[in-house]
Amino acid sequence: MIEPWLYAGLTGVAVVAGFIDSIAGGGGLIMMPTLLFAGLPPHIALGTNKLQSICGTTMAAYRYRRAGLFRFTPNRLLVLVVFLGALAGALTIQRIDARALSLLVPVLLLGVAVYTVLSPRMDDHEGEPRISDRAYLPLAGGIGFYDGFFGPGTGSFFAVSLVGLRGLGLTRATGLTKLLNLTSNLASLIVFALGGQVMWLLGLCMAVGAVTGAWLGAHSATRFGARLIRPLLVTASLALTTKLIWGWFAG
Template sequence: MGIELTWEIIIIIVVGGFLAAFIDSVVGGGGLIALPALLAAGLPPHLALGTNKLAGTMSSLTSTITFLRSGNIDLKMTSKLVPLAAIGAITGTLLVQFVPSEWLRPLVIVLLIIVTIYTLFRRDWGSIATFRSHSKRSWIAMAVTALLLGSYDGFFGPGTGSFLIFAFLILGLDFVKAAGNAKLLNLTSNVCSLVVFICLSSVSYGIGLLMGAAMVLGSLVGSRVAIRQGACYVKPLFIGVSTLLITRQIWVMIAG
């Protein structure tokens, strides 16, 4: 894409990718680090978004497999939600080509603040799983959530992992299982969104694969630490990343 890969740029991409994936593999929010790293490498915004999806998909696949092998993904529950997340992601990615994503920013800030405060004051929330079985109402709620958050991930993105985890926590899952289920749906929306970006020729493959390799390593380390440490590790990270997302979105809105 006309970008010279100097050692400085390679370090930014590799280190940024590792740190982004380490965080994203557990609670989402890796875009806070990955996108600025890609922009710093000299990619224009539309290419940075598509390239981030390529690297992010590699990261999501790695962490999803890790959570799956540990038994922390409920396939019976998520298999019915995956198609809805896919439809939403494709629709959202196509829509972002025509509608300014900045229109969503104020709403996202408010929702992230609510999610963070609620999680902060529910001290034992997510430590022990209380989920037993689905009611018809809960299935409908989760189906709508998967569709909307899939669309949101394709259209805008920041906070998708946090919102998905929050939805599964409301159902009564513990933090680790909520993170595992969220990763599978997040992987689905990433793959579908990536396909659309590829069709629109908005992916830099060389940089994307380089960052993706670093993100695979970050995902392996991050997801294994989360599974080993449990809610005592995931909950503070969840709150911390949500707070950073809020700060970042407010800053961008004011600066813009």
């Protein structure tokens, strides 16, 4: 059990995490260590974080949808593949130690940061797709699996791959990323909930903060576009990289 005053504290942290996550991803960098510090066992922390995260992501996706940055119908197959991938990942993490994967993730996130800084494609101009919709499906499913299995940086991986491989502008890629993130969070939450690994009252309290932060973040992103998203994406990727490398050597 956690102390009652921590409910208010964790809800406040969720506002910050929801804001960052709605723009650049990486809210888990803030939320997961905080939940572990509060005394939650790792799997309970993962499940409870998915509950608050899905509420914040829903708000962000709603805001991006209202701004016309994505439509569900043309992306139905993509959503299904991501859902199935995340479902498989969440089922797998119940049985496997994720420590080996945590060594690879910093390398990938560092690559995201470098690509974001150096690539001329990381702006709001639409580019030519390098691969087709169908060719992108296995990669999207893999990212969905990763989100269900481990999670940090999922939004960054979706956004960068949609810009670099599908030719989307950065703001539109961020909007579609929220739909895909919502999908993978839903699949993961189902698995954790069925396994009894969610603290519902705490998660719902944090969800209020996550929704507030996500509304503010999505509003800011749709207003300022790539000039806000790009630096936050770099910062989130580098921060996640540092945190995960430190956790590997310290743990």
